[in-house]
Amino acid sequence: MNPLQKVLVADDDPTNRAVLAELLKPEYTVLLAKDGTQALERAARHVPDLVLLDVMMPDLDGFEVLRRLRADPRTADIAVIFVSGLGRPEDEAQGLKLGAADYIAKPFNATVVMARVALHLQMVRQRRMLEHLAHVDGLTELANRRRFDEVFAAEFVRARKRATPLSVALLDIDAFKQYNDHYGHPAGDRALRAVARTAAACVRRPGDLAARYGGEELVLLMPEADAGVARAVVDRVRDALDRLAIGHEASPVAPVLTVSAGGATLLPGEDTTALFAAADAHLYRAKQAGRNRVVWRSAP
Numbered sequence: 001m002n003p004l005q006k007v008l009v010a011d012d013d014p015t016n017r018a019v020l021a022e023l024l025k026p027e028y029t030v031l032l033a034k035d036g037t038q039a040l041e042r043a044a045r046h047v048p049d050l051v052l053l054d055v056m057m058p059d060l061d062g063f064e065v066l067r068r069l070r071a072d073p074r075t076a077d078i079a080v081i082f083v084s085g086l087g088r089p090e091d092e093a094q095g096l097k098l099g100a101a102d103y104i105a106k107p108f109n110a111t112v113v114m115a116r117v118a119l120h121l122q123m124v125r126q127r128r129m130l131e132h133l134a135h136v137d138g139l140t141e142l143a144n145r146r147r148f149d150e151v152f153a154a155e156f157v158r159a160r161k162r163a164t165p166l167s168v169a170l171l172d173i174d175a176f177k178q179y180n181d182h183y184g185h186p187a188g189d190r191a192l193r194a195v196a197r198t199a200a201a202c203v204r205r206p207g208d209l210a211a212r213y214g215g216e217e218l219v220l221l222m223p224e225a226d227a228g229v230a231r232a233v234v235d236r237v238r239d240a241l242d243r244l245a246i247g248h249e250a251s252p253v254a255p256v257l258t259v260s261a262g263g264a265t266l267l268p269g270e271d272t273t274a275l276f277a278a279a280d281a282h283l284y285r286a287k288q289a290g291r292n293r294v295v296w297r298s299a300p
């Protein structure tokens, strides 16, 4: 049992709240809400792993609270169990149709509540693990290409809607084949992890994403960064790698591991495919021009 998992108990009856809190406290972090409004506010602020939600509450009823939780991206995925005095099958069916994980009728049995809470929290952990595996590259621990594609599509929509800049940079390790040939594949893996860590440490703004696009190619997604800001981020990565000074005796470019980078900032009328292709084309130019440099698409 993970003591850090958070359970929010939302019930207008102080006795019910106290009973549930006492039950849950030894094993979970318990948060309390005395009505629907407070439940929504606490759920958005603390993002609990599970909500035990009363149905009949004075301001917003539990069904409405669940609808609003689902409508807010911050709380949409939180598991909800209804704990309700409405014990008719149609009430239970309505709760489950709205997307509740479970429905417990009052008066409840403490052992059954605890067993169901444990079961649903285990499912939450398993779902998170699957999401992690689906989104994270195993070697570098950066976001993987699938995750990048999802975030790129979402950030593109946001950038268009808000008329804010969106920049993409592709980074490719120079002479990495020679590195592997010279130092061996396990050392190549370590170097790749070091470059990934360095890149991740340099993209620090909320919304920024560093991902492994494939092989020895990383991609940085920088929402709200214009070309100047984004290029400075790539320069930071290159400076940090310089300081790290991972020896590369076999490189024709420098005695240490270097990267080439190509970047582009979204133009009016451009889609994600064209923006990515522009960054890629400029990476190619950086390689052609001798590697160990950044080439950014100039503004038209």
Ligand SMILES: Nc1nc2c(ncn2[C@@H]2O[C@H](COP(=O)(O)OP(=O)(O)OP(=O)(O)O)[C@@H](O)[C@H]2O)c(=O)[nH]1
Residues within 6 Å of the ligand: 139, 172, 173, 174, 175, 176, 177, 178, 180, 184, 185, 186, 187, 188, 189, 192, 214, 215, 216, 287, 291
């Ligand atoms: N160790 C290791 N090597 C990888 C991994 N993914 C890709 N590579 C290697 O990266 C190398 C990429 O080779 P190339 O595409 O020729 O690129 P390069 O040698 O860096 O040449 P330039 O990019 O033109 O400077 C190949 O030897 C791949 O085997 C990985 O996960 N681990």
